[in-house]
Amino acid sequence: MQPANQAQASATAETPDAAANIDLDNPIVRRAVERVRLRQEQGVHAVHTTKHSSHSTHSKGSW
């Protein structure tokens, strides 16, 4: 695994929505839960994610 980008943005000081009572029956939400887990596991602190992500980092991209 590549070293995580160590940028410690002030984002970490913000509080995410409560994770309780989320709609895990919906596969879209389950995908997001998995994405959160994967990015935390990879230590990703920047928009670049590895080939494990299907999302392009640039706004004008869908590769």
Place this chain on the structure above:
Amino acid sequence: MTPALSDRRWWLPPDAPTSRPPGVAFYTFLFKVASRCNLDCDYCYVYRSPDQSWKGRPHFMELDVARRAAQRIADHVHAHQIAEIDVVFHGGEALLAGAARLDALASCVRQLIPATVNFGLQTNATLLTEAILDVLQKHQVRIGVSLDGPRSVNDRHRLGHSGDSSYDAVMQGIALVQSRPEWRDLYGGSLAVIDPRNDPAELYHYFTSIGSRSIDLLLPDYNHDRPPPREYPGYNPATAYGEWLARFFEVWYAAGSAMEVKYFEEIITLMLGGSSGTESIGLTPADLIVIETDGDIEPVDTLKTAARRATNLGMNVRTHAFDDALEHPAIVARLIGSSALCDKCKSCGELRNCGGGYVPHRFHESNGFLNSSVYCDDLKYLFGVIRRRIHGVVGPTQQPS
């Protein structure tokens, strides 16, 4: 007044850090392999923007420029101990570069950079050929296709230089990509710009029907100096874009769709406590950089929509290292999260999910980028709808307060 990109007051509040945080680096490198396009889309952020620097650029990135860029990237990955990066071929229309040039550029990058390189390419697909697809397959270049929707939708904005429809040529390109399994695997997804005159449900079903594995929905690149049109039948003008996105979201979410919609997926990920995987939403540091056909280094190309020379860092791969760019206020501003935002954004309850929205949409001539997004109310509306759904609230969505 013309904004001075080097003036930190355009980018950073007085109390913001003056330098980059430790440990940051670039991981995504956008190569502008062609500076011209065979289409003339009326919303284009390159050709229809205040910045017209494309007129003075070489039409194509020559191999010596790519080689110098790759050497600079090699230095960067060595200095920052990076094992894996993304290199993206972009335009203009990237396929104007042709099969031989794309092959040479990709081979050069692969040869000179001592890291795993994942290639991507954004195209309008009209120039796809078997020869080009063989090259893209050889280098495992993932393909994104710009397409707004079915013919009637696409032809609103995405026309040729003679005003002719691009739709048939795009669909021929997509059909070619999907004609062989090894090429089909390269097709990442579609990219569509929002126009509230289009039916969101129709668009959702269209993109699933053409086999797009993912799409992204783009807010048009307007800002506070050039605000977006907002008068559309059936929509509240104050939140027309948010409502349109919410209607698309509702259809997509109710279907539990396997087709990923990047913008929504990333917002949900943020709401569940994750980081963002795209520069367009959230506070996550944006670690991407652009290399123009002449080797100029730019923070992000979409800033061209703000003002003339708004992407000009005064740096080139021939004379500057990527670490030099990391010190520029325009780059620092995208690496320090909420510290770079205006007071209104800092005190907003959606700060973590929104991050001020996309940078070019914050621009105002009077104070640069220290504003909330011109789509601020739209984003709040959308966040409200998404939040209710992912927490299992059923029934009609409500207008957020």
